[in-house]
Amino acid sequence: MDDGVLIVGGGLTGLSTALHLPASASWQLFEKDARPGGHARTECRDGFYFDKTGHWLHLRDPGIMSLVGELFPGDRSSHELTKVDRKARIYSSGVLTRYPFQANLFGLPPSVISECLLGFIEAQQDARSTEPAQNFADFCDKRFGKGISRHFMLPYNRKLWGVDPSEITAAWCSRFVPIPKLADVVKGAVGDTPPELGYNAHFLYPREGGIETLVHRIVEKLPKERLHKGAELQQVELQTKTAVIGGDRHRYSAMVATLPLPELCRRIIDLPSHLVPFVDALRCTPVRYLNVATKVPPRSDYHWLYVPEEKYPFYRVGVYSNAVPSMAPPGCGSFYVELSERGSIDVAKLVPDVLDALVAAGVLHSKEDLLFADLREIEYAYVVFDDNYYPALAALMPFLEQHGIYPRGRYGSWTYNSMEDCLMLGRDVAAQLTSPSGMLKKK
Numbered sequence: 001m002d003d004g005v006l007i008v009g010g011g012l013t014g015l016s017t018a019l020h021l022p023a024s025a026s027w028q029l030f031e032k033d034a035r036p037g038g039h040a041r042t043e044c045r046d047g048f049y050f051d052k053t054g055h056w057l058h059l060r061d062p063g064i065m066s067l068v069g070e071l072f073p074g075d076r077s078s079h080e081l082t083k084v085d086r087k088a089r090i091y092s093s094g095v096l097t098r099y100p101f102q103a104n105l106f107g108l109p110p111s112v113i114s115e116c117l118l119g120f121i122e123a124q125q126d127a128r129s130t131e132p133a134q135n136f137a138d139f140c141d142k143r144f145g146k147g148i149s150r151h152f153m154l155p156y157n158r159k160l161w162g163v164d165p166s167e168i169t170a171a172w173c174s175r176f177v178p179i180p181k182l183a184d185v186v187k188g189a190v191g192d193t194p195p196e197l198g199y200n201a202h203f204l205y206p207r208e209g210g211i212e213t214l215v216h217r218i219v220e221k222l223p224k225e226r227l228h229k230g231a232e233l234q235q236v237e238l239q240t241k242t243a244v245i246g247g248d249r250h251r252y253s254a255m256v257a258t259l260p261l262p263e264l265c266r267r268i269i270d271l272p273s274h275l276v277p278f279v280d281a282l283r284c285t286p287v288r289y290l291n292v293a294t295k296v297p298p299r300s301d302y303h304w305l306y307v308p309e310e311k312y313p314f315y316r317v318g319v320y321s322n323a324v325p326s327m328a329p330p331g332c333g334s335f336y337v338e339l340s341e342r343g344s345i346d347v348a349k350l351v352p353d354v355l356d357a358l359v360a361a362g363v364l365h366s367k368e369d370l371l372f373a374d375l376r377e378i379e380y381a382y383v384v385f386d387d388n389y390y391p392a393l394a395a396l397m398p399f400l401e402q403h404g405i406y407p408r409g410r411y412g413s414w415t416y417n418s419m420e421d422c423l424m425l426g427r428d429v430a431a432q433l434t435s436p437s438g439m440l441k442k443k
């Protein structure tokens, strides 16, 4: 039997694809886990809610804004989706400063401010500053100068990506790394604070239930009989356009594959051997994090904190309950702590060490605040944009599309993106499939 479009994966990309395909279209969605949502799921323990670390919704696309508006109807008074003005801080050199570092040097020790300011001015005067950067470390040096690079950009990104910034190409970062003007850097250094910079000056978030509420709202709009949970894609045969899912064989005219690209490719039994090295070249780093619950309110009012210095075993700490109080019981706090260690860890030692560091960094009043700290891991977190990245994608993507497979989403497209991007990718692939030249079969 031909099932039309097979959507593999029930994260936001797969769900958005399903939502945007016309009701008359033949499609089925298969999710390997018991619950849809993928990285946008929320865990609840004893009245504390935790996403897979902070999942704040930043919207810029008018179509997605109106979709989210439809999913969360009601006016401000019905409080389904809350708009939060970002309070992001950085902890370094023993002080808290505002984000982004490069435009908010005020409050840092004078020696650090002068090193950063002089470095920024020198970088601007250097004729090479406008030349294309060789890699992300070079991008930081050329655009921000040595001081800002040394005190924030390089150590923070080394902890975040789990690889040295010199291994990462510069191409990924233009949208996500705000570059201020000299005037803003100087104003930020003397405390004449510039307006919030960057792509995420405010964000939206469900008033109740964590980010998974967004997932539920989409699922409610889809026909239940076409959503298959606990259904893992095991094998694909390109020649016959057949997929084995949960032991059953399905023919497809098109497949929207949102599982990680290497996982997809390794399931294709007739993938030509010359493509295998490209699959093997794809790199991604995992992330470990702690869900932390405290029996007292958070010590500070920020939503998240960047911690660049190597001596701290985490690079970002977020406070869900500061953004949305329902994320913790009254008088308590719910946090996420993103850990820099990717290698082997001694779990028994890890939590006490992290708690000490959280107290030292001023996140917690004391270790006694703790109710529980649960360690979690995201296997696929950050795709590494190294030199092999673009050749691998250039070889794999057109080949798969020629065979009716459309890899989409953060890990399907093998990229760095946001929830909104995934909603857009789902919408756009649905439009592509239903266009006159698309591959969609009517039900």
Ligand SMILES: Cc1cc2nc3c(=O)[nH]c(=O)nc-3n(C[C@H](O)[C@H](O)[C@H](O)COP(=O)(O)OP(=O)(O)OC[C@H]3O[C@@H](n4cnc5c(N)ncnc54)[C@H](O)[C@@H]3O)c2cc1C
Pocket: 008, 009, 010, 011, 012, 013, 014, 030, 031, 032, 033, 036, 037, 038, 039, 040, 052, 053, 054, 055, 056, 057, 058, 231, 232, 233, 234, 258, 259, 260, 263, 287, 378, 380, 381, 382, 408, 409, 410, 411, 412, 417, 418, 419, 420, 422
């Ligand atoms: C640490 C971290 C923090 C983030 N913070 C933010 C943020 O603040 N704001 C923001 O907008 N975005 C954030 N993101 C990005 C956001 O999580 C993703 O862009 C988005 O959730 C990805 O959705 P997806 O559907 O493409 O992939 P996924 O969510 O990974 O969905 C893929 C689905 O496929 C399923 N699957 C896998 N293998 C198979 C198989 N063989 N068969 C069937 N199903 C399979 C999985 O179980 C999963 O449900 C963050 C991401 C990370 C890692």
